[in-house]
Amino acid sequence: MRIKNLLILSSLIVLAACSDKEEPLEDLFLELDSSAESVDYGDTFTLTWSSNASQCYAGGRWVGEKEITGSEEIEIKRGGSSTFILDCRRNNQFINQAVAVEIVKETSDYFIFSPPADTPDFSIEYAEDEKVVFTGQARGDVNDDNVPDVVFGVQIRKILDNTLVKSHLLQMLGGPFPLITEVVTDECDAISTLIPKDLDQDSFTDVIGTSNDYERQNLSTSKICLFKGTATGLVLDNELVTNDTSLDLANANLRVAGLVDRNNNVALDIYLLTETNEYWIEVGATDGPKFEEFDYDNTALTDLTVNNISAFDFDADSNEDLVFSTYDSNGAGKFITVPKSGDGTNWAETLVYDNVPNTKVVQTIVYDQDTELDVFVMGDGTPSNGIDLNPTSTLKVYETGEVNILENEVDIAYTKQATTSLNNSVVQADFDTDFDGGDILLSFENYGDTTASFLVIEKQETTDEEDVTTYEYVAQDDEELGLANIPEGHAFTVFIDYNSDFDIDVIFAVEGEVNAETNLTPVNFFIQTNESN
Known part of the structure; x- marks a missing residue:
């Protein structure tokens, strides 16, 4: 009888256990919120989230x-x-959720720059009868x-005769x-123009250094120097x-050099123009880099000084x-345009444009976001020879896509225009990362x-209620912006994102200060990190 009762009790327990049902899991949920949709730079905001998951990962x-539930105070600098x-x-x-x-x-x-170090990162000196000329940059x-580098030239010249x-x-x-x-340059001291190209x-990025046309015509020097990138x-x-041409690098008779896409393959090649010949260095050639030499009719450039090519x-x-930016003996600016033809040029169809500003920079730029590259130009009131300083009066953009781009221009005004001199090294950098085609940074000269x-x-960029977008450039200098940790008085500025942090x-x-013993004046170089990101 006792055994029978135990069996009945065991059966009841088993039946009871089998009749219990597992509670269904609650549907997986996640809520993620921010305390603000927009905050000013330097302010914080709070992210709050809640979930019934077992693990959560941020992205x-x-x-x-x-944690599956929590909050976090956030500060973003970018x-x-x-x-x-x-x-x-x-x-x-x-x-997942995103805000x-x-x-x-x-x-x-x-x-937002770090303070300068107590001692300079580099120094050079010059005498009382000399001057400092900041030349090309690459x-x-x-x-x-895989980290950005910058190369820049500094010349010491006699004040009296350059x-x-x-x-x-x-x-x-x-x-x-x-x-x-x-x-180390040895006797190859041509650094007026610096062209970077592998x-x-x-x-490894290599650099070509050249003299300019003013030096050729007035200072009896014209050189081409090749610098190879190494570890x-x-x-x-x-x-x-390889040079199997008549070009003498030490006496090049060079007028201008620049980057041009010779074969329309989106790869920029090296173009050099002397008084009598054109030269190309085609990048990526199967037999390695070499100078190729061609004759041309230089009639259109007679009695002109060339100071830029685009x-x-x-x-x-x-x-x-x-497009050659030039000026004549009277200081009048001219554009000389030569159509490309095949993998060369067609000087027979050269056009001359008079009554244009004196320009020391002509550079393509994205302005109005259409399919055509536009052109940024900068020039001084009197022609620039790359050595003597003059007040910069012209800053503008020509919009291409028109029959005559000279009739479709946008002036860029700034407070110190026509009273200060801007260096001709133009840095296009989208510093505000708004993907609008890029902003422009320029250094003032002393x-x-x-x-x-x-x-x-x-x-x-502004878009109105009718979905029409307009563009403009707004120019401000470091004093107007009220920036901190800028050297007192003028400092020549070289821009580079050397640590790749955008x-x-x-x-x-x-x-x-002048050294009382040597009577030499130092130019001190300080690397200062941008801490804004």
Whole structure:
């Protein structure tokens, strides 16, 4: 009887157990919210989230594993829209949410520099009867470490007659410990123009240094210098490009040099124009880089000084032109355009445009976001020879796509226009990362009573109620922006994002006190990091 009762009791327990049902899991959910949709630069906001998942991971502008429920105070330095994503999971179920927060940065918020070091990163000196001339600049990766580098030229010349005393070719190799060093140039001291290009396709940026047309005509010097990129930086190597032509690198008779797409394959090649010949260095040629020589009819350039070359469709005929910026003996500016033809040029169809501004820079730029590249020009009131300083009076954009681009121009005004001199090294950099085609950065020269160091030209885009978009450039200098940690008085400025963090770092060149013993004045170079991002 006892055994029977136990069996009955066991059966009841089993039946009771079998009748219990598991509670169904609650549907997987996730809520992610921000305390603000938009905040000013430097302000914080709070992200709050809640989920019944087992694990959550952040993505977008935040990272790492997160608790399934929590909150976090966030400060973002990069301007524009920042997206925060939260991915959560439970077993084989997944869910995610995202929120976007707009970080509002004023122009000045993009230029927050660290204080200068107590001692300069590099120095040069000059005598009382000499002057300092900042010449060409080139940007690339000369030591192939995937970090931006900058190369820039500084000449010491006699005040009286512009005689060259010394050329300094300086390079700053980027990275966590940036360093300014001087490239050994021996007697190859042509650094008025610096052209960066990986000539031998070995991933190291090489640099071509040249004299300019004014030096050829007035100072009896005209050279071409080839500098090869290596793991330790640039080294002089005039054998880098095979030369089986009549071109003498030490006496080149060079008028101008620049980057031009010879074969319409979107790869920029090297174009050089002497008084009697054209030369090409085709980048990526199967047999390596070499000079190719061609005759041309130089009639259109007779009695002119060439100070710049660019390549774009000047006359809207769907064919790219070489555009030479020149001036005559009376100081009148002219554009000389030569159509490209096949893999060369057609000088028989050369056109001359008179009554144009004196320009020292002609450079393509994206202005109105259409399919045509536009043209940024800069010029002084009197012709620029690349050595003597004059007040800069012309800053404008010509919009291409018209039959005569000279009739379709946009002037860029700035406070110190026509009283200060701007250096001809133009840096196009989308410093505010709004993907509008790029802003412009320029350094002031040490001219007159200039105390500002650099000019920021920000492209601004406005769309009205009828969905019509207009563009304009707004120019402000560092003094107007009220920037901190800028050297007192004028400092020549070299721009480079040397640590690849999407903001613009600087090298400031500052004139020091005269050394009482040597009677020499130092120019001190300071690398200062942009901490805005």
